[in-house]
Each structure stands twice: as C-alpha cells, then as structure tokens.
Amino acid sequence: EVQLLESGGGLAQPGGSLRLSCAASGFAFNSYAMNWVRQAPGKGLEWVSGISVSNGDTFYADSVKGRFTISRDNSKNTLYLQMNSLRAEDTAVYYCAKAHSSGYLIPFDYWGQGTLVTVSS
C-alpha cells in the first residue's frame, strides 16, 4: 500500500524557515518523480514544486522560486521542501504527491494527508 507521510509543519515567523519532510513507502521511491502541492485555508490547490527521479531536474512555481528548495534522499525514501524567507501568503496545508508514471513529473496518483504551515508573527 502506497503511503506518504508529511511532517515538519508548524508555526513560523515571517522571514523564517521551515523544512518539510515526506516519508514514502509501499512503492519504488527511486523510480518516481515527486511533488509538493499546497492549499491555503478555504482556497484551491496550488502546485509548488516537483523533482525528477534523479534529483537533477527541479521545477518551481513562480510564487516560491528562489525561496523554496525541493530535494529527495532516495536512500531514505524521503522527499523534502526547504522553505526560506517565509511570507504570510505561504500559510497553507502542504501535500506531497507521487507521480503516476515512472519518468514523468505529473499527474499525481497518491497524496499524503498534508501538514499545516502557518506563517505569522
């Protein structure tokens, strides 16, 4: 059974940093691209970032480019999102999501349960 378990969310101050983790199990983690998607309270879904299998190719939404860094550790079956220079508008539930097909970044067939990030002073 595919499982994605996010952690690392919490309260951060504007300008601060947080690192999210997503522990994956139940599939060959090193064979699939992974992504982060967020959802602000009461709002729609927003793709944040994606990373290819080999860690060589990363993609970011314009809203987080230069502030967030996606990475993965295939030996630990874990996806990360380093979030720096946080802003109030980064407040959201952050989901990690697995790519459906090996070799492609999208679409997403499995999602984690999400972790809440709140940016406030």
Added chain:
Amino acid sequence: QSVLTQTPSASGTPGQRVTISCSGSSSNIGSNTVNWYQQLPGTAPKFLIYYNNQRPSGVPDRFSGSKSGTSASLAISGLQSEDEADYYCAVWDDSLNGYVFGTGTKVTVL
C-alpha cells in the same frame, strides 16, 4: 489568479448528470493533456482522470473526461451523494513551465 477557469459551483439531484468545465489557453490545455482531481470535504485530493479521459483503477465509470481545443470537461453521470466534493482540473503550462490547477468547482448533490 489561476490560468485555468472553472465554474465555481454545480449541482444536481441523485441520478442526474453534471458537467464541469475547465477553460484554459494554447499554452496549457491546448498543448497538453488534462487531469482531474476530486477533493472530498476535509480530505486530501484524489486522482480522478488523467490523459484527458483515462480513469485510474477504482474510479467508477460514472466519471468521464474530455477535451476540445483549449477547454476540458468532467462529466458525472448517475450523480450520487458521495460525489459531493470539490473538483479541480490540472494541466502543465508550457509558458509558466509549471503545473497549474483550475479554480475548482464545488459539486452539490441536492
């Protein structure tokens, strides 16, 4: 503001057919395949339709997708109470070099 526009809401009685539209442009729907996700209240999104009209295993055939030009549609036939959810279209945008979600449609079963 998303580059994909969806009707904010749709409704129907049990057994009816409901159609949700997703409008984009040549850089997204016009040149890439469309996916759909269902989000039940208080839960993570669920994979519903991919490559315009393909259903993942386990998704009932009541759900169907289509695409024409720069627009896409999701149809739910034989509407059931458990279909009450938010529905999002999504597609890769070549101009933004990123994945974009639609604004979302809330489906209500009357």
